[in-house]
Amino acid sequence: MSKNVVVLLFFVLFSCVFGSYGHLSSAGAGAPNKMDVYRLPGDTTPVSYELDLTPDYNRFEDDVDYDAEVEILIDVRSTTSTITLNCKDILIYVVYVHEKISEDNVDVIEVRNDTENEQCKIFLKSKLRAGIQYVLNIEYHVNIKVNNMEGFYKSTYNKKSEHKEWLLLTYLEPIGARRLLPCYDEPSYKTPFNISLTRPRNKASRSNMPLYKSYYDKSARETRDVFVQTPPIATHMISFVVSGFVSKTAGTAAGESPVYVFSDVDRMDQLRYVSGEAPKLLSAMEKFTEVQYELPKLDLFAIPDFKSDAMGNWGLNTFREKYLLLDDMSSSKANESGLSMVQREMARQWFGNLVTCSWWDYLWLHDAFAAYFQYFSMDSVRPPLIN
Ligand SMILES: *[C@@H]1O[C@H](CO)[C@@H](O)[C@H](O)[C@H]1NC(C)=O
Ligand SMILES: *[C@@H]1O[C@H](CO)[C@@H](O)[C@H](O)[C@H]1NC(C)=O
Ligand SMILES: *[C@@H]1O[C@H](CO)[C@@H](O)[C@H](O)[C@H]1NC(C)=O
Numbered sequence: 001m002s003k004n005v006v007v008l009l010f011f012v013l014f015s016c017v018f019g020s021y022g023h024l025s026s027a028g029a030g031a032p033n034k035m036d037v038y039r040l041p042g043d044t045t046p047v048s049y050e051l052d053l054t055p056d057y058n059r060f061e062d063d064v065d066y067d068a069e070v071e072i073l074i075d076v077r078s079t080t081s082t083i084t085l086n087c088k089d090i091l092i093y094v095v096y097v098h099e100k101i102s103e104d105n106v107d108v109i110e111v112r113n114d115t116e117n118e119q120c121k122i123f124l125k126s127k128l129r130a131g132i133q134y135v136l137n138i139e140y141h142v143n144i145k146v147n148n149m150e151g152f153y154k155s156t157y158n159k160k161s162e163h164k165e166w167l168l169l170t171y172l173e174p175i176g177a178r179r180l181l182p183c184y185d186e187p188s189y190k191t192p193f194n195i196s197l198t199r200p201r202n203k204a205s206r207s208n209m210p211l212y213k214s215y216y217d218k219s220a221r222e223t224r225d226v227f228v229q230t231p232p233i234a235t236h237m238i239s240f241v242v243s244g245f246v247s248k249t250a251g252t253a254a255g256e257s258p259v260y261v262f263s264d265v266d267r268m269d270q271l272r273y274v275s276g277e278a279p280k281l282l283s284a285m286e287k288f289t290e291v292q293y294e295l296p297k298l299d300l301f302a303i304p305d306f307k308s309d310a311m312g313n314w315g316l317n318t319f320r321e322k323y324l325l326l327d328d329m330s331s332s333k334a335n336e337s338g339l340s341m342v343q344r345e346m347a348r349q350w351f352g353n354l355v356t357c358s359w360w361d362y363l364w365l366h367d368a369f370a371a372y373f374q375y376f377s378m379d380s381v382r383p384p385l386i387n
């Protein structure tokens with residue numbers, strides 16, 4: 001495939017996301033078409049989110065339990081007295097709505113679950129006016145009892161010392177974000193996210209973006225980590241990990257984003273290969289697309305319990321262990337499949353994250369590009385591995 005063809009397809013993907021808003025508002029007036037109710041009505045749209053999570057680390061069994069608060073800045077596209085969000089198994093405690101500039105409150109009458117459509121509806125006493133921005137503040141609680149390696153989940157592993165260790169992580173594609181927070185969980189609604197969360201002192205957290213600051217809360221004996229704001233991102237690509245993992249990184253040239261490869265400290269020796277090769281794959285993608293990798297860093301995590309092969313969240317990719325943990329005993333086949341899986345998720349940083357298709361039907365395009373680059377870039381970096 002020539003470079004021009006790829007650049008052309010890149011723009012096709014762009015039109016994928018920019019062409020989306022028009023047909024989102026079909027359920028606004030009159031009786032909604034039966035299929036449309038699964039879609040958000042489009043009368044309000046998100047501008048940015050601030051998400052703050054406080055997992056309960058004391059009652060930690062197999063389930064995941066947390067309190068959270070989300071502040072969503074919204075645009076009103078057509079006058080309405082109902083705000084519809086995606087929610088799944090979220091217990092909403094309280095919702096406050098106010099106009100952004102005047103700070104006038106809008107009273108909330110009721111919050112209703114629409115379980116079948118995985119939505120919740122916030123009914124207001126007065127109408128929101130079109131063209132005005134409002135701030136939506138939601139305090140809520142989530143308890144995930146069944147661990148199916150989706151949403152916000154816990155992965156466990158055995159340390160050499162025989163005791164069991166855990167890490168907490170997200171896996172949100174395709175529609176897991178609505179289990180993490182009430183949100184506009186459709187891929188066309190890309191907005192900046194400010195993420196913060198608490199963690200125990202002996203663990204660290206990582207997210208799409210680097211850490212902005214942390215503070216230690218003496219009374220809770222926990223640390224709150226605040227991350228730098230993301231660029232506009234699709235809800236299913238937001239991500240974080242709380243773990244005791246450590247990382248290896250190869251030095252990068254000035255102006256290049258470092259790649260950090262994470263695993264449990266017992267297996268750190270096995271990270272040498274991927275951590276050495278990954279930065280080369282990233283710069284091969286930059287050279288080819290002539291678009292610099294957008295985020296300040298890229299993390300690759302080897303996860304003990306993982307439901308697919310890998311997930312290419314923006315700036316924080318997660319993998320089955322076998323793709324990242326390689327050593328002298330690894331076959332050349334294992335080395336090849338490890339690197340090519342890394343390459344695949346790297347391609348998704350451009351085709352999927354930087355540019356995102358507006359609806360799930362087209363997600364195969366992200367994978368198609370990823371698959372193409374899986375071979376292209378590998379071939380340019382490590383020709384002997386593929387023939
Ligand atoms: C809405 O759903 C949540 C989560 O399933 C549940 O805890 C809550 O009781 C429901 N609220 C109402 C009013 O039914
Ligand atoms: C989000 O984070 C940025 C810094 O990364 C900060 O400037 C901004 O004020 C934050 N937004 C909110 C709503 O807190
Ligand atoms: C696979 O990679 C590891 C780590 O660099 C290396 O030690 C090993 O020799 C490689 N396997 C083969 C068959 O080349």
